[in-house]
Amino acid sequence: MTELAIEATGLVKVFGETRAVDGIDLAVARGAVYGVLGPNGAGKTTTIRMLATLLHPDGGSARVLGHDIVREAAAVRGRMSLTGQFASVDEELNGRENLQLLGRLLGLGTRGATSRADELLAAFGLTDAADKLVRDYSGGMRRRLDIAASIVVTPDLLFLDEPTTGLDPRSRNQVWDIVRVLVSEGATVLLTTQYLDEADQLAERLAIIDHGRVIAEGTRGELKASVGAGSLHVRVRETAQRDDARRVLAESLGADVLVESDPAALSASDVDADRAAVALSALAAARIPVAEFALGQPSLDEVFLALTGRPADAPTEQEEDAA
Amino acid sequence: MTTAVVDTPITEDALREALAATQRPSRPSALSASLSFGWRAMLKIKHVPMQLFDVTAFPIMFVLLYTYLFGGALAGSPSEYLQLLLPGILVMNVTWITMYTGQGLKLDMDKGVFDRFRSLPIWRPAVLVGMLLADAARYTISCAVMLAVGIALGFRPDGGVLGVLAAVALLLVFAFCLSWVWTAVAFRVPTPESVMQIAMTVLFPLTFASNVFVDPATMPGWVQGFVKVNPISQLATASRGFMHGDVDAAAVGWTLVWSAALLVVFAPLTMRRYNRA
Secondary structure, X not given: OOOOOEEEEEEEEEEOXXXXXXXXXXXXXXXXXXXXXXXXXXXXXXXXXXXOOOOOOOEEEEEEOOEXXXXXXXXXXXXXXXXXXXXXXOOOOEHHHHHHHHHHHOXXXXXXXXXXXXXXXXXXXXXXXXXXXXXXXXXXXXXXXXXXXXXXXXXXXEEEXXXXXXXXXXXXXXXXXXXXXXXXXXXEEEEEEOOHXXXXXXXXXXXXXXXXXXXXXXXXXXXXXXXXXXXXXXXEXXXXXXXXXXXXXXXXXXXXOEEOOOOOEEEEEEEOHHHHHHHHHHHHHOOOOEEEEEEEOOOHHHHHHHHHOOOOOOOOOHHHHHO | OOOOOOOXXXXXXXXXXXXXXXXXXXOOOHHHHHHHHHHHHHHHHHHOHHHHHXXXXXXXXXXXXXXXXXXXXHHOOHHHHHHHHHHHXXXXXXXXXXXXXXXXXXXXXXXXXXXXXXXXXXXXXXXXXXXXXXXXXXXXXXXXXHHHHHHHHOOOXXXXXXXXXXXXXXXXXHHHHHHHHHHHHHOOOOOHHHHHHHHHHHHHHHXXXXXXXXXXXXXXXXHHHHHHHOHHHHHHHHHHHHHOOOOOHHHHHHHXXXXXXXXXXXXXXXXXXXXXX
C-alpha cells in the first residue's frame, strides 16, 4: 500500500474576509502519526474539518484514502473517524450509551453495539464510569471516551484535533499511549497540536502551519535541525557581575548573549547541552557564581521565530467563529 | 448531579485487543439509523425528565385557562366551549411545540458531537429525521395529556376513539412537516434564542388569527380572508371534523397539501445547509 492516506493540494477556505486556510498542501503516508503544528487560529481545525468532509473547500482539492473529499465524501466517511477539538461525545448520555449509539449507527446491531461498548469501556479504563453521564466526566475521561468512540469500528484513518489541549499531564500521557498503540496496530493518525513536545513525542513527520499556510514540513529531525537547539537561561547571583558573565558566555558559546529584563538574567538561543556545559564551566572558572540555569527545548515561539522571524501570533478566534 | 466518577487505569493489552480487526459492518438502513437517533432523544428524556414539562404542564394550563376564562362568555358554558376548543387547542399546542425542535437542533449543532454525527457513513438526513421522530413522541404525549384533561372536564368526541386517533395522526403529520421549517431556520441563525424568536413571530399570529378559539364569523372581512387560508384553521377544522364524527374532506385535503408543501420546500433547504454547514 504505497497510496497516501491524505493528499491535499492548495486547499483554501475563506470565511468572510479571512482566508482561514490559504493554499495548504499535505502528503501524509499511511501507518504513522502525522503532526500538524500551529498556534490557535492558524487553520488547523478548518483543515481537518475539510479533510473530514464537514466543510467544503473553497479552492484546491484533497484525496483521503484515495477518495476525493467532495465528490466521494461518503466513501471517505466510511473509512475515517474524527475526534474533534471540543469533545465529540454526547454530554447528556452516559459513557456506555455514547458508544452503543455509535455502534448502532455503524451497523453493529443492538446486541453487537452493546458488547462492543463494554469491550471499549474496559480497554479505556471507563468501566466504572460507564453509567455516569458524560457531563460529570473529567477532561481526561471525556477525551478517552471520545477516542473510544472513534474506534467503535476501527478506522483506517483517525483525525485527532488537539487531543490533549486542556488536559492534565497524566491524562495527556494516557492519550499519548493510546495514540502509540493505535499506530502500532496499523492505523494512520493525523494529529493537530499547539504543543511542540506533543508533536515531538508522537509524530514522525510534521507540517507547521501559520496563517493558513504550511511554513515548514519534514521529519522531526529535519525541522529540529532547521530550528536549532534550545536556549540557555542563566541567572547570576550578583547582578553586578552580569556584564562579566555575559562576556564569558559569549566567548565560550561563540554566539550573542542577550540581557533579559530581570537584572540578573541572561539568555542565549541555539545552544545544545554540550556547549551549555562548557559555557557554565567557563563561568565557574571565572569565579562568577550562578544562582540558576536552564536549558529549554525550543518552544513553539522559538520555532516560529526561527521559521518566520517573528513570534507566533495571538489567537485570532476565527476558527471558532466559523465553526 | 455531580457525583465523583471513578477513574480506572487503561491497560495496553485490552486496548490492543479492542483494536484488533473488527470487520467493518455493512451500513445500516435509513430507517435503522433514524431510529437510533430517535433512541438517543429518548435516552435524553430518560436522563432529564424535566424536558417533558413543556409537553405536559403547559397544555394542562392552556386547556384549563381557556375553558374557564372564555368558555362562559364565548359559548354559554365552559363545557360547551370545550367541544369547540379542545381540537383547536391541541392544534395550537402541538404547533407551538414544533419550535423546540428547531431550538434543540441548534443547541445540538453547537456541540462537538454534531461533527461526529456528520462525519459518519450513514443516511444523511437520519440525525434530523430521528430527532423529529422523537419529537413526534413528545407531541403524542402532549395530545394524550390534553385529551385526558379535556375528557375529565367534559369533552365528548362524537367521532369516538377512531375519530380522535385520526385527528391526532393528521396533527402529527402536519407537525412533522412544519418542524422542517424550524430546522431550516436553525441552520441560518446564530443562536438557539433566535430560532425561538423567529418561530414565535411566525406562529403567534398564525395560531391566533385562526379559528382555533372562536368562529371567525364576527371578524372583519380581511381578517376572515386570512383565517380561511391559514393552514392552522384548515388543520383545526379537519381535526374537529374527525373528533366530532363530521369529517371535512376539503380541510383534510388542504392540510395534507400544506404539509407536503412545507416538507418539499424546507427539508431540502435544511439538508443543503446540513451538508455544508
